[in-house]
Amino acid sequence: MxxxxxxxxxxxxxxxxxxxxxxxxxxxxxxxxxxxxxxxxxxxxxxxxxxxxxxxxxxxxxxxxxxxxxxxxxxxxxxxxxxxxxxxxxxxxxxxxxxxxxxxxxGGPLISHGICMADGLTNLHPETGQGYPAAVWTFGCHAVDIEVDIESGDIHVKKIASAFDIGQVINKKFVYGQVCGGIVQGIGSAILEGYKFSDENVLLNPSFTDNKIPTMKDMPDEIVPIYIENKQYNGPYGARGIGEHTMISVPSAIANAVYDALGINFYRLPLTPENVMLGILSGKKDIY
Structure with missing residues (x-):
């Protein structure tokens, strides 16, 4: 700002x-x-x-x-x-x-204010699911190159490309930071983070010791940010938001890459070494 x-x-x-x-x-x-x-x-x-x-x-x-x-x-x-x-x-x-x-x-003290209201928005219709819940939409995708160790189940993300139409880049460093942060968060969701519960619904891994989050060693070898500038007519200088977008499709991209590598569709996260090895040893093509 x-x-x-x-x-x-x-x-x-x-x-x-x-x-x-x-x-x-x-x-x-x-x-x-x-x-x-x-x-x-x-x-x-x-x-x-x-x-x-x-x-x-x-x-x-x-x-x-x-x-x-x-x-x-x-x-x-x-x-x-x-x-x-x-x-x-x-x-x-x-x-x-x-x-x-x-x-x-x-004159006197100079005081100014600005207001931005998103006009014309509606809730989604309960029957049709149609409506106008947002004023601006940002589109994008991720592509990943991974290695899977078939003896340990370990997944290593070698390269990931993140492409988004964000209208207009206002601050390239901030956007790059957002991209990197979202990618790391997505990697965490894909291969590390997951809650475990007992039969009595007691959380078994309540700390970062057992429910791990990504560290520097989990970073991809290479991150390729791609910014497509197709200006938003009502955005500040043509900009759109880029927040959740940088994370949301990362787990799906990694799971698709695992399918390409192993021929196994994992429908449940995280893809920890344990879960990947169980999938390999099961001989099944779909793991729910």
Missing amino acids: EQIAAEELNVPIDMVECRRVTDTETNPYDWNTVASKLTWMAGNATIRAARNMVKQMKRLAAAVLHSAPEFLGHKDGYIYNLHRPEQRIAYKDLALGYMFPNGSGI
């Missing part, structure tokens, strides 16, 4: 600070932290808030510079006259209103 605000205010990103205060007493209600909607919704809200702030600053600066707001530009922390750039006022001198040399002042 800092990057988006800096883009709209036309200032270096180090001039923008995003305060993250989470307080359910004062924060607006939100249904849930799901649907990869932060970039789309908060990004659009940030753009609108920043653009409104620029308008406020230009209106105030216009009175000081004796110019119409439409003849003013903004860059590097200054509002300036487009025809006489030397005539300018710093954002900081407008933040609390402007004071003239004679002590008189105009």
